[in-house]
Amino acid sequence: MxxxxxxxxxxxxxxxxxxxxxxxxxxxxxxxxxxxxxAPEEARASRADTKADRQRIKTLSRELRCKDQALQMI
Known part of the structure; x- marks a missing residue:
């Protein structure tokens, strides 16, 4: 363009x-x-929000793996 x-x-x-x-x-x-x-700046995810989201996903994934392993041991 x-x-x-x-x-x-x-x-x-x-x-x-x-x-x-x-x-x-x-x-x-x-x-x-x-x-x-x-688009308004508020509509876009800020860098801090994106980093926090990635960290939350990482934490939840780790918890899920631990729970899956615990269930497999039963």
Whole structure:
């Protein structure tokens, strides 16, 4: 999309034909990217939240393995 951002309509249409895109597809892609990038910061997981989630998953996995081993011994 960066390639086509500064092109005029004629050049953009030529680029689309050359690369197998329809101009409408290019516009839809641009709109989708704009919406995703405009998402509020609160909606994105922070680095600390992601780290905490990974640690929680690791702890739960460890507990599950221990419980599975205990059940196999019965």
């Amino acid at each position: 960066q390639v086509t951002a500064e092109l005029n309509e004629t050049a953009k249409s030529a680029w689309c034909r050359e690369h197998g895109f329809a101009p409408q597809e290019l516009e839809q892609c641009r709109q989708s990217a704009t919406q995703v990038l405009a």
